[in-house]
């Protein structure tokens with residue numbers, strides 16, 4: 001079997017007539033900062049949901065840090081920290097309460113969970129939002145509190161769906177530093193993103209998913225092959241279709 005901190009073998013997911021993930025294989029090396037990229041609808045979120053015990057695959061296997069995710073979801077969630085796409089959380093809690101509660105669910109003593117929550121929210125610049133309910137947070141604040149929840153139990157493998165989406169540049173810099181520190185300390189990070197420049201700057205490995213399977217994977221240098229990751233991405237995704245002479249009616253809005 002392929003080795004890695006997170007290994008997907010032959011993953012399949014079908015939604016009705018849509019084959020969202022089609023016999024997908026992926027091996028994320030331990031200690032890597034791994035980017036997952038692909039066009040809209042390529043199957044990234046579906047793959048990450050199956051890889052983290054949130055969505056049961058129709059076929060295939062996922063092993064995280066030696067744990068077969070779908071054979072033992074509870075154990076897998078001990079080693080995994082997950083920021084899902086869209087935060088289906090208890091958003092009637094305040095930020096510190098939510099992160100502390102998440103820590104408690106992972107078995108942390110109350111005082112430890114509370115102090116980790118305060119520290120994480122402070123680092124992520126949410127310290128001043130302590131009185132606000134998560135339901136009233138902005139999109140970027142929700143991402144950050146979700147990241148705090150993913151980190152509170154000090155997981156081995158972090159899986160983050162679009163962690164930088166809606167996050168301001170200052171917080172983005174903090175999150176990048178945090179993820180680098182996490183891997184320097186022996187953890188593994190998988191991030192999905194649409195921002196190629198960010199993936200090139202942050203990640204050491206990358207996989208490109210198109211139509212539900214991996215079409216290129218390796219170190220960032222291997223995948224971009226001397227050009228930019230963006231050019232390689234467009235090429236692997238089938239190229240831009242342009243406007244094809246359409247939308248001419250938009251011009252009338254200026255008159």
Ligand SMILES: Nc1ncnc2c1ncn2[C@@H]1O[C@H](COP(=O)(O)OP(=O)(O)OP(=O)(O)O)[C@@H](O)[C@H]1O
Pocket residue numbers: 015018019020038039040041042043044045046047
């Ligand atoms: N709950 C669902 N029910 C039906 N179809 C779904 C569902 N979730 C995803 N799909 C379909 O599965 C395919 C893959 O979707 P997915 O969200 O995994 O893509 P993605 O790569 O994360 O896209 P994006 O970059 O736009 O977020 C798409 O065709 C999508 O329409």
